[in-house]
Amino acid sequence: xxxxxLVVFDGECGLCQVARRWAEERDRQGHxxxxxxxxxDLARLAPGLTPALAARSLYVIATDGQxxxxxxxxxxxxxxxxxxxxxxxxxxxxxxxSLLAEPVYRLVARHRTRLSRWLGLAQCxxxxxxxxx
Numbered sequence: 001x002x003x004x005x006l007v008v009f010d011g012e013c014g015l016c017q018v019a020r021r022w023a024e025e026r027d028r029q030g031h032x033x034x035x036x037x038x039x040x041d042l043a044r045l046a047p048g049l050t051p052a053l054a055a056r057s058l059y060v061i062a063t064d065g066q067x068x069x070x071x072x073x074x075x076x077x078x079x080x081x082x083x084x085x086x087x088x089x090x091x092x093x094x095x096x097x098s099l100l101a102e103p104v105y106r107l108v109a110r111h112r113t114r115l116s117r118w119l120g121l122a123q124c125x126x127x128x129x130x131x132x133x
Contacts, residue, residue: 001022004031004032004062004063005031005032005033005062005063005076005077005080006033006034006035006045006060006061006062007020007023007032007033007034007035007058007059007060007073007077008021008035008036008037008040008042008046008049008054008058008059008061009034009035009036009037009058010036010037010038010054010055010058010112011036011037011038012036012038012077012113013112013113014112014116014119015108015112015115015116015119015121016112017058017121018048018119018121020034023077023078023081026081026082026085027080027081028082029080029082031080032077032080032090037051037055037059039050040054040075042054044069045061046059046061046065046067049067050084053069055074056109057070057105057109058070058073058074058077058109059070059073060073060076060077068093069094070098070102070105070106070109071092071098071099071101071102071104071105072093072095074092074101074105075089075090075091075092075093075097075098075101076089076090076093077089078092078093078095079092085120087094
């Protein structure tokens with residue numbers, strides 16, 4: 001398995017920034033490279049990946065071009081870390097597990113602005129969805 005990964009995340013989200021720092025501290029082998037989608041040349045890095053898609057979900061891109069998103073991207077990132085985190089990532093990246101985890105990922109991603117605010121982190125610049133009458 002190719003363990004060198006590009007992690008495309010929301011650089012304006014407090015929760016995403018904390019998760020990035022947490023993973024970087026544990027990535028002793030240097031397998032992970034993080035880039036905020038706001039600063040990335042997405043067309044070059046991952047053809048077809050647009051800022052609108054990257055704003056909604058975490059993306060991980062392997063050097064062979066394989067692309068992961070959402071909960072599976074989180075688990076693939078963990079899989080690159082040593083010890084128990086790698087084991088958790090390996091199990092979680094299995095399609096049945098990552099599919100079950102996806103609704104939880106979507107819920108957190110959808111409310112990351114509010115969660116960042118509640119945790120006292122930098123807030124996302126994404127607009128909160130407006131309620132329709």
